[in-house]
Amino acid sequence: MEKREGCSASKLLGLRESKGLRIWLIVATFLSIIANFIVVIGCMSPATLPLHLYRVDRPALASALSNISHLNLTELDSPELPDSWYWGMSGVCAVYKAEDSTHCWRSFPPTTGLDELVEMSLKSHLGNASDTNDTQPVLSAWKEASSISNINSSKKRTHFITSSKGSATLAILSLLVGIGLFCISVASMTERFKEKPKLWILYLISILDGSMFLGSGIMSILAIKSSFCSILFSPKAESLNTGLLDGPGIDVLFGGVFLKFAAVGILLVGFLIVVFLSLMFAVACCAACCGGERRYYIDADTHHELVEV
Numbered sequence: 001m002e003k004r005e006g007c008s009a010s011k012l013l014g015l016r017e018s019k020g021l022r023i024w025l026i027v028a029t030f031l032s033i034i035a036n037f038i039v040v041i042g043c044m045s046p047a048t049l050p051l052h053l054y055r056v057d058r059p060a061l062a063s064a065l066s067n068i069s070h071l072n073l074t075e076l077d078s079p080e081l082p083d084s085w086y087w088g089m090s091g092v093c094a095v096y097k098a099e100d101s102t103h104c105w106r107s108f109p110p111t112t113g114l115d116e117l118v119e120m121s122l123k124s125h126l127g128n129a130s131d132t133n134d135t136q137p138v139l140s141a142w143k144e145a146s147s148i149s150n151i152n153s154s155k156k157r158t159h160f161i162t163s164s165k166g167s168a169t170l171a172i173l174s175l176l177v178g179i180g181l182f183c184i185s186v187a188s189m190t191e192r193f194k195e196k197p198k199l200w201i202l203y204l205i206s207i208l209d210g211s212m213f214l215g216s217g218i219m220s221i222l223a224i225k226s227s228f229c230s231i232l233f234s235p236k237a238e239s240l241n242t243g244l245l246d247g248p249g250i251d252v253l254f255g256g257v258f259l260k261f262a263a264v265g266i267l268l269v270g271f272l273i274v275v276f277l278s279l280m281f282a283v284a285c286c287a288a289c290c291g292g293e294r295r296y297y298i299d300a301d302t303h304h305e306l307v308e309v
Contacts, residue, residue, distance in 0.1 A: 021199065022185065022188070022189065022199060022202075023189075024263065025185055025199075025202060025203075025206065025263045025264075026182065026185045026186055026189070028206075028259045028260070028262055028263035029178055029181050029182045029185060029206065029209075029259075029260070029263055030182055031256075031259050032178055032209070032210075032213075032256045032259035032260045032263070033175065033178045033179060033182060034256075035252050035253070035255055035256030035259065036171065036174055036175045036178055036213060036256050037175065038051050038249070038252050039051070039053075039089055039171060039216075039249050039252055039253045039256065040089050040090065040171055040172065040175060041088075041089075041090055042088025042089050042090055042091075042247075042249045043086055043087060043088025043089070043090055043091040043092060043093045043104060043110070044088065044090035044091050044104070044106055045091075045104050045106070046093065046102040046104055048088065048090070049086055049088075049093050049095070049102060049104070050248060051088060051247075051248060051249045051252070052086040052087060052088045052093070052247035052248070052249050053087050053088055053089065053220060053224070053246070053247050053249040053250050053253070054086070054087045054224050054229070054245065054246060054247055054250070055084050055085070055086050055087075055245045055247055056084060056085045056086075056087075056229055056232075056245075057083065057084050057245075058077065058081050058082060058083055058084060058085070059077055059083075060232060061229075061231070061232065062076035062077040063077070064231050064232050065142070065145040065146070065231065066145070068145075068148070068231065069144065069145040069148040070148075071141060071144065071145050071148075072141075075137060075138065075141040076138075076141050076142060076145060078138040079098075080122060080125060080126065080138060081118065081121055081122070081125075081138070082094035082095055082096050082103075082121050082125070083095055083096060083097045083098075084097075085117065085121075086247065087110060087224065087247075088110070088247075088249060089108065089109055089110075089167070089168055089171060089220075089249070090106060090107070090108045090109075090110075091104050091105055091106040091107050091108075091110055092104070092105050092107070092110045092112055092117065093105075094120075094121045094124065094125070096125065101125075103121070103124040103125065105120060105124075108168055109164040109165060109167065109168035109223075110164070111160065111161045111164050111165075113157065113228065114142065114146045114228040115139075115142065115143050115146055118138075118139060118142045118143075119139055122138070122139060146228065156226055156227070156228075156230070159222075159226040160223055160226045160227045163219045163220075163222045163223035163226060164219075164220075164223040166215075166216075166219045167215075167216045167217075167219035167220040167223055168216075170212045170213065170215045170216035170219065171212075171213065171216040173212050174209055174210075174212040174213040174216060174260075177205065177208065177209045177212065178209050178260070180205075181202065181205050181206060181209060184197060184202070185202060188202075203263075203264045206260055206261070206263045206264055207260075207261065207264060209260045210257055210260030210261040210263075213253070213256055213257050213260055214254075214257045216253070217250070217253045217254055217257060220250075220253070
């Protein structure tokens with residue numbers, strides 16, 4: 001019995017060969033590559049808009065700027081601006097819900113500042129009309145508000161650009177490593193591959209892959225928090241609704257991170273054990289909370305103590 005447990009542990013660690021674990025590694029790596037690719041192409045075009053990482057609503061952003069800069073909200077919250085801006089790893093998109101139109105600007109990664117983004121949105125939406133006197137007050141108001149609120153300071157811009165580029169770089173490296181790991185793993189299953197790479201070596205590569213993709217996700221969060229969107233979290237903004245919402249891309253990203261780590265046998269088993277124990281704990285808590293209380297009272301006729309459950 002002890003020998004079997006030792007063999008199982010060595011297989012989960014990749015120290016001994018296991019065809020089933022090698023197949024699972026291939027499947028998990030393939031799925032993680034898909035997730036990685038989905039994240040990378042987010043907001044490249046209107047077609048990939050649903051894969052965005054974050055969304056910022058114009059009314060909330062305008063309200064925050066107005067509260068901090070003390071400028072008139074009507075000057076900032078112009079209908080000529082999009083209802084929301086969407087950030088992906090490959091660009092930024094502006095969505096006008098009333099007109100059902102979307103404008104995207106491809107950039108890998110997007111490091112557009114607030115003033116530039118407002119100007120680009122006006123030009124894309126109005127074309128040559130964006131140079132008229134009707135839109136200049138809007139652009140001037142946003143520039144003045146961003147200047148007063150100091151959201152375009154060189155320190156914040158540097159941190160935002162560095163984090164964005166770091167996130168994009170790690171995502172691409174993770175994608176390349178994942179593709180390489182998948183090709184090697186598939187090739188090792190064929191008879192032509194005489195000397196198969198040890199399973200534990202493939203596990204180490206998968207952990208490296210997952211660590212890079214995890215780093216990409218963390219740096220993506222740091223980037224958006226250090227951008228002009230950080231004003232939404234300022235106490236001076238006095239906004240109950242921050243207007244900053246995570247998109248499906250974030251869920252896909254961390255789902256891909258999970259798959260890259262779950263490709264390792266021992267980590268997958270550890271995760272399943274944690275999930276099982278969490279479920280058991282949840283069931284126990286529900287049972288304790290839903291249990292009925294016992295109430296005691298005296299029957300008036302018989303004078304016997306009765307119990308009501």
